[in-house]
Amino acid sequence: MTExxxxxxxxxxxxxxxEADLAVARLDAAGIDAVRRGNDTVGLFGPGFEGPTARGVDVLVAAADAADARDVLADVPGTG
Incomplete structure (x- = not known):
């Protein structure tokens, strides 16, 4: 899954x-810089409706922080 x-x-x-925003906030709280990436972060039902997107949203960290970031998110459902 690593790109x-x-x-x-x-x-x-x-x-x-x-969900990606919560993961980024959790990583930031742990001192790990993180960003989210997605082409269509508006939910399937349009603007104003949070929910699943057509393509989903990735969370990225610096390669050097990847192992620590995975540990921080290990107990977050949907993180694989």
Whole structure:
């Protein structure tokens, strides 16, 4: 599941943007810089409705932080 681009790796993929936001916040609280990436972060039912997106949302961290980030998110449902 790991994708390498410019020193960042995908450590998790979520169906909904809010799930990725929660993961990024949890990583930030642990001192790990993280970003989310998704082409269509609007839910399937349109703007104003949070929920699953057509393609999902990735959470990326620096490659050097990947192992620690996976540990932080290990108990989060949907993180694989």
């Amino acid at each position: 390498r681009r410019g020193g960042w790796v995908v450590i998790a993929h979520y169906a909904a943007g809010y």
